[in-house]
Amino acid sequence: MANDNLIQATALRAPSYPSNCLHFLKDFHSENNTLSATKTCLDIIVVGAGLGGLATAIALSTSGHNVTIFEQTPELGEVGAGIQVPPNSTRLLLKLGLGPYLEKQVTEPEAISFRRWETGKTIGHTKLIPEFRQTFKAPYYVIHRADLHSAMYKRALDVGVTIKLAAKIIDYNPQRPSIHLEDGSSYEADLVVAADGIKSVARGILHSDIEKPLERPGFAAYRATVDVERMKSDPDMSWLLEKPSLNIWIGEKRHVMTYTIGAGKAFNMVLSHPDDTDPSTWDQSTALRDMRAEFRGWDPRLTKIIGLITNTIKWPLLSGAPLSRWASGKTVLLGDAAHAMLPYMSEGAAMAVEDGVALARALSKIKSRAEIPNALLVFEKVRIERTSQMQEASLLNGQLWHFSDGPLQRARDAAMEPETKGLPFAHSPNQWSDPATQMWCYGYDTEHEIDKAFDNYGDLHVRGSL
DSSP states (O other), X not given: OHHHHHHHHHHOOOOXXXXXXXXXXXXXXXXXXXXXXXSSOOEEEEEOOSHHHHHHHHHHHHTTOEEEEEOSXXXXXOOSSEEEEOHHHHHHHHHTTOHHHHTXXXXXXXXXXEEETTTOOEEEEEEOTTHHHHHHSSOOEEEEHHHHHHHHHHHXXXXXXXXXXXXXXXXXXXXXXXXXXXXXXXXXXXXXEEOOOTTOHHHHHHSTTTOOOOBOOSEEEEEEEEEGGGTTTOHHHHGGGXXXXXXEEEETTEEEEEEEETTTTEEEEEEEEEOOSXXXXXXXXXXXXXXXXXXXXXXXXXXXXHTTXXXXXEEEOOBOOOOSOOEETTEEEOTHHHHOOOGGGSOHHHHHHHHHHHHHXXXXXXXXXXXXXXXXXXXXXXXXXXXXXXXXXXXXHHHHHTOOSSHHHHHHHHHHHHHHTTOOOSOOXXXXXXXXXXXXXXXXXXXXXXXXXXXXXOOHHHHOOO
């Protein structure tokens, strides 16, 4: 009966006249946590078992495809510390069945507060609970990156994904399509998905004619965690632990993002600062000392926490120029391999999750293997627009946060003041609060956008090519 209801709901078309009579279907579809079943079962290779590769494999497998992941590392694991999971990603992860795998690891912060670098005064404020659940039908989570990766790995295995480790790919044949491994072996499939990350081998092989080097926008970040037990007894720090929240100190060319992870046991910190030197010249042994020097003179409460950090790693921040195409034959890029971006919108991993679900949706439309290249063209058209705009938004946040003290900084802070006082506002330089940016960013429905694109292009098996 439930399946019949879903079929009936899917058959309803939006009226051409002004009407909201079908608005209830938005919630109806979200409550039916199933992806579109494929009409054509494919054998698919996914290269890379990072967050993007795992999300893609889960989406494809739960749609009815046979999926094998090839990962070059001999053991799976994620480096880094905390990661934000915004509603546009959470909504999809829950739909992919990740809820039970994540519930004990995630933290749901109540709000995001922007703070003045020098004093810690609140200058911007975004309420997340209950506003984001109500508006976007999904929570805003933070989690340790390793916990998210582990949950996705377990889910992938549970839905039948095969994962081959210590499998380093050195070449691709996009037309066949096939991959060639360092050990001399080769594997063929109906489709190859290259989710091999920011240092993508596939990008250089498939799109050497259009690929541009990754850009270094002139920033790097220190990542670290602090044991909250060391903060609890000091009132200068313990106030940050009273409620789960994100706090961001912003100043000239620098910012510090903080929040608790690991069910409140660890205090996560990301400290962005200017650096245009070659990462190969960095001395990680001096990272702790260098980090403290970068933020000398900032809010004393913040620098006291920085003083508790005992270990940190300095990471380069890179951004990729938008590619004009992702697909070649029956091989396609996605995730960081296609659209590396600055972390200033906290949407890098979310874009990869959207990619994976969008690809599964696009492939659910095909009626034969011959339609795969055309389906990929529709997929990449939709996703290139979305991810290019997110790259732009991330770069813009870096500019908005990093004003030097002066008239522009004061105008920015004044424009955010209404949200700190709970007053109504129509716009804000805080992109987490700005109503238009919010809806575009967090209300985006990647499956709906794929559906619209296919409606515009018509049946692939009739068109033959786009």
